Amino acid sequence: MEISIGTIPDNELKEKYESEKTLEFGKYFTDRMFKTDFSNGKWENPRITKYGPLALEPSAIALQYGQTIFEGQKAYQTKNGKLNLFRPALNIKRFNNSAKRMAMPEIAPDIYLDALKTLLDLERDWAPKNVGSALYIRPTMIGTQGRLGVVPSSEYLFYIILSPVGPYFPEGFKPIKIWVSEQYIRAAPGGTGFAKTGGNYAASLLIGQEALEKGYSQVLWLDAIHKKYVEEVGAMNIFFVYNETLYTAPLDSGTILPGLTRESVIQMAKDFGYSIKEKALSMDQIVEGVKNGSLQECFGAGTAASIAPVGCLRYQGKEHIINDFQIGEITREIYDQLIGIQYGTIEDPYEWIVSV
Template sequence: MEYLKIIRTEVSRKSGIDYSNLGFGKFFSDHQFVVDYDNGAWGDPRIEPYGPMAIEPANCTLHYGQTIFEGMKAYRSAKGGVNLFRPSMNAKRMNNSARAVCIPEIDEELFVDGIRELIRVDHSFIPNERGHSLYLRPFAFGTGNFLGVTASSQYRFMVITSPVASYYAEGLNPVRIKVDEEHIRAVRGGLGQAKTAANYAASLYAGMQAKKEGFAQVLFLEAVTRNFVDEIGAMNIMFVIDGELITPPLTQGSILPGVTRDSVLQLGRHWGLKVSERSIGIDEIAEAHRAGKLQEAFGTGTAAVISPVGEFVHRGDSMVINNRQIGPIAQKFYDTITGIQYGELDDPFGWVETIDIEESVSA
């Protein structure tokens, strides 16, 4: 990266990190990657110590939510070095999100190179344990100070990183999901296809209610029919019905195009599964369940990779799936995708990009 300035921290945060109890998103590495936008252009990037930023009370993002983010991971590869998984998909999705809320696009190369350089500086924070990783959080937001609903003229793009444990401390436990007919996360013509704060704010109340009722998550329905399924708050959803792998199509207009979703669909087709991207109603799912044809259901996302569903509850009716056990198809996707991410399995689609850490340390 040509104009990258690196200011290293004098006091490492490492001693404050409890590697035996990492959880998710609780600890942060020493440095952050920062680029500011002003006068119509992104400026020179820098890496600096992670820390608080001064924000004026009139910061437009605090009021109007002009902010987007990404979520990805860096894995210690069994072959040496550090693996990123399909980072250009995240870079492209970041720009789809940027367009949706009028944030200037970020050069794909700047996005991926910035992440690479940040990992080179903070690679010692990546946990060694299989299943653990360094979660990467690129994000961008308006930095203008004004009141009034209009797009900012100034922005900041940043990347912070967080060592995280495996989502499954005790194996892949199928979860209980509430099918919520009342609350809507996103609607066609809105922001559902973008990774922007508003969608997550919209999901908080429903998620909190569901947790109080003993559910792990909410399955949101499409706003108009209140029948077609959309996605789980931070995961896409897949069903196996009578041998067919089914997931709602992105054309439904309110679904985030997940990197894991796309990887599962490609792998499924590669394995010769019947794969369908089509709208599917909760009525069809209930009917398949009654007929004994609903074999598996699982969420897909970077954090958990595959999250099997053990039970849906819809209008008080329970649908228990596969006796609350993970199914063979979900297990195979989990094993294959994580095997590729950790450099243990062949990578037939060229999904992995390896960062050579030794080289950069001696450079």
């Protein structure tokens, strides 16, 4: 599909952010966005336009029934001026898996990637240069048909917007504190937990805000049935390190987002010589591991958050401090390799990078 590219007068271009040092996550957006429409069973009219509001009917199915999906990616600025995409094929695959779960049409991988590359090439001057900063990519699909009645939309909009961002957590690569949710759940077996759909995140807003107000960066979700087994954190999958073995929750319940950073961490850790166990740990096991010292490290892994050391879990009214609130050696080793590959400062032995 040939993409039409609209022009923007110079006097309508945005002023860029003043400094990368004060670049907040998700606050700024570039000048342009990509759009394509689905109707009559096909995608059509692919175009790049000025970033701006969308025209939707008040009865749009996306607004009434939450038929929305999205992805999260980053483009990393390298020293040679290239923008590195990290394993974009996995993002496209996950996006289409989300679409299938939400009764939405898939988008052809070549259309998705071509649109993304074209948009990035036009907006590359917006990309921050500091390690830890990036051009965040938000592909989105929404049901645009205006009607009432709980049925899938017959019309859709797929769009991509870009946002120059600093680190997801203001503290950067330092240990964070996490609140364990004992009352609320994120997803249940048979639901939409594995899909990147807006409703999953809307359900987390209340307790997420409560956690922030109490000084915690994120919420750790437990399983819906027993409310004791660790699943994931709001913005990332989570790993626990015992005796050089990394534990992370399995994906077979369908309640956990299959993170591409998670998959990459598993591969890198194996190649470093560490053991991996995809096994659900209970909070009782984790608390006991903190008490007897067998839990050596804990960290989160996600596109937005990158690798985030976890130094504290608040559970049953107590703060459980992990590794004296210090960054663990394995956490740092994985972080250094991941960041090095993404920013092109070390060799990419896996051929994960697609450059623009």
